[in-house]
Amino acid sequence: MQKVKGAADWLTKWFTLIVIVWAAINYFVPSLSLWGKSSTGYMLSIVLFGMGLTLSLDDFARIFKQPLMVIVGTIAHYVIMPLIAVLLCWIFQLDGPLAVGVILVGCCPSGTSSNVMSFLSRGDVALDVSIGILSTLLAPVMIPLLMQLLAAQYVDIPWQSLFITALKVVLVPVVLGVACHMIFKEKIAKVTVVLPIVSQVAILLIIGVVVAVNNAKLFSPETLLAIPVVILHNLSGYALGYGFSKLMYRLYPKGFRYSQQKAITFEVGMQDSGLGATLALTSFAATPIAAIPSTFFSVWHNISGSVLSAWWRRHDDKYGIPADAENGRAVKAAAPTTV
Numbered sequence: 404m405q406k407v408k409g410a411a412d413w414l415t416k417w418f419t420l421i422v423i424v425w426a427a428i429n430y431f432v433p434s435l436s437l438w439g440k441s442s443t444g445y446m447l448s449i450v451l452f453g454m455g456l457t458l459s460l461d462d463f464a465r466i467f468k469q470p471l472m473v474i475v476g477t478i479a480h481y482v483i484m485p486l487i488a489v490l491l492c493w494i495f496q497l498d499g500p501l502a503v504g505v506i507l508v509g510c511c512p513s514g515t516s517s518n519v520m521s522f523l524s525r526g527d528v529a530l531d532v533s534i535g536i537l538s539t540l541l542a543p544v545m546i547p548l549l550m551q552l553l554a555a556q557y558v559d560i561p562w563q564s565l566f567i568t569a570l571k572v573v574l575v576p577v578v579l580g581v582a583c584h585m586i587f588k589e590k591i592a593k594v595t596v597v598l599p600i601v602s603q604v605a606i607l608l609i610i611g612v613v614v615a616v617n618n619a620k621l622f623s624p625e626t627l628l629a630i631p632v633v634i635l636h637n638l639s640g641y642a643l644g645y646g647f648s649k650l651m652y653r654l655y656p657k658g659f660r661y662s663q664q665k666a667i668t669f670e671v672g673m674q675d676s677g678l679g680a681t682l683a684l685t686s687f688a689a690t691p692i693a694a695i696p697s698t699f700f701s702v703w704h705n706i707s708g709s710v711l712s713a714w715w716r717r718h719d720d721k722y723g724i725p726a727d728a729e730n731g732r733a734v735k736a737a738a739p740t741t742v
Contacts, residue, residue, distance in 0.1 A: 419709065446605040488506045513534060520712040543574050547560070638672070644671025
């Protein structure tokens with residue numbers, strides 16, 4: 404088990420680099436992953452089933468213990484990221500499937516990577532997990548609803564397909580995972596050690612499929628425009644998520660303290676891009692180019708999240724800001740005494 408944990412830690416540490424290398428390999432040898440085009444839904448279901456296995460009733464109870472912060476954080480996620488996506492499509496004049504792909508990744512729930520980034524930055528991981536759970540459970544309803552409202556101007560939105568697919572690959576696996584956790588209890592601990600490896604391998608397979616399917620168009624003049632859009636989308640999410648949490652601190656200082664501000668920043672800015680790619684390949688199968696923004700997002704938000712969490716930690720250490728600080732203010736040194 405120790406070797407498995409070590410392998411999981413190694414994979415997590417180097418995951419972003421591995422994603423880039425794996426994407427490059429599939430770009431030059433697309434036959435490696437083309438076989439999985441029809442199986443991305445199953446791959447993502449494995450990831451979310453694993454997520455369910457790690458959850459207990461206590462995790463859901465946290466949502467009710469701090470409902471205001473969880474609900475407000477979830478609303479912020481589902482308002483800020485979709486609207487930024489629409490704005491960026493307008494600014495960069497994106498159209499058709501590419502615009503749909505940008506909006507689709509903006510309508511997805513928060514990504515599981517945000518939990519890791521929140522932990523590394525000394526944020527409120529419990530709040531991060533709670534918002535992630537709620538946004539994921541709402542995904543089968545929120546994604547088709549938001550897509551119909553925001554993306555119908557570009558293509559006809561198959562909202563029924565989006566709803567059914569999200570229900571099958573998101574809600575059902577999570578519920579089954581939670582049920583297994585409740586039934587087998589302590590025995591699940593032996594399995595959860597392997598889950599990080601399984602989840603990350605599944606995400607790599609999905610990325611490989613998207614790159615392979617879009618091999619000819621991945622770096623065309625049209626799709627290259629998605630790279631700055633994705634970067635701005637993610638960074639704007641961080642900025643507005645943090646600004647929103649600072650505003651909420653003024654309204655409710657007991658709840659939206661420094662560690663909660665960090666958690667909401669990551670929860671707003673980081674998306675479940677694996678789900679976005681899967682939905683694009685299934686519900687918009689005729690135009691697989693719609694999955695490209697999710698693929699770019701998957702690589703980029705792991706890079707930006709790692710940089711931001713490391714900077715936040717160094718910043719707090721430099722200025723002596725404790726993890727439980729009220730609002731991120733540096734601890735003032737005592738004034739020197741005069742004799």
